[in-house]
Amino acid sequence: MKVVAFNGSPRPEGNTAIMIKQVFSVLHREDIETELIQVGGHLLHGCVACYQCSVNKNGRCVQQDPVNEWIEAMQSADGIILASPTYFADVTSELKALIDRAGFVARANGGFLKRKVGAAVVMARRAGGIHTFDSINHFFLIQEMLIPGSCYWNMGFGRDKGDVSKDEEGLKTMTILGENMAWLLKKTR
Helix, strand or coil: CEEEEEECCCCCCCHHHHHHHHHHHHHHHCCCEEEEEECCCCCCCCCCCCCHHHHHCCCCCCCCCCHHHHHHHHHHCCEEEEEEECECCECCHHHHHHHHHHHHHHHHCCCCCCCCEEEEEEEECCCCHHHHHHHHHHHHHHCCCECCCCCCCCEEECCCCCHHHHCHHHHHHHHHHHHHHHHHHHHHC
């Protein structure tokens, strides 16, 4: 089994990555392979509503950038983590571009994300994280994916790099998310 995580933060080693790695530590203990893909910091276009993914039906977006590699990673994974810091109460623009384009391609090509396990990981300095969490989960739900819960909303708090390491509740939430994600993957795969 494999889980691929997409880090929407432009800081590859920032707080969002720390939270992803906390979930990964549990998945590794459960013998689940993981891969971390850096999405934040790429110059990406959102969906341009050309609908060529519906015409071509080749599992790809016609725009030429890394998104097609990431869509392939989603197709081959059993579980998907979408992670983002909170930017004005929502996901980063890079993660939103991935969500929109992967969503259209998946739906145009037989719904290939259906029944995969999806988990949101959210970072916030102070507030706005619930909407970010909801945005990611709305993507999972419209794709007919399965979403594991945790002991609290899947988020951590901090601004400067490493601040989240002091958020004991946030780290515990990620640990339990990893446990529940592993359990759900093993039950459904």
